[in-house]
Amino acid sequence: MGKRNKVTTRDIAQATNVSQSTVSMILSENKNVSFKEETVNLVKKTAKQMGYKKPEVKKTQKIRLS
Numbered sequence: 181m182g183k184r185n186k187v188t189t190r191d192i193a194q195a196t197n198v199s200q201s202t203v204s205m206i207l208s209e210n211k212n213v214s215f216k217e218e219t220v221n222l223v224k225k226t227a228k229q230m231g232y233k234k235p236e237v238k239k240t241q242k243i244r245l246s
Contacts, residue, residue: 187230187231191232202223206223207232207234
C-alpha cells in the first residue's frame with residue numbers, strides 16, 4: 181500500500197502566504213475572528229484546488245459511571 185500524500189494547513193499557508201493559524205481558523209470557520217473577504221476566499225479556493233480534506237474526528241468511547 182502506497183503512502184498517501186495529505187495536504188495540510190501548512191501547505192495551504194505556504195501557497196497563500198498567510199500563517200498556518202490563519203488557514204486553520206478560516207477552514208474551521210471560527211466565528212470569534214474575522215479576516216478580509218479576499219483572504220478567506222483565497223484560502224478556501226486554494227484548499228479546494230489542492231484537495232484539502234478536513235481531518236475526521238474520531239468518536240470517543242463513552243465511559244460508564246456506576
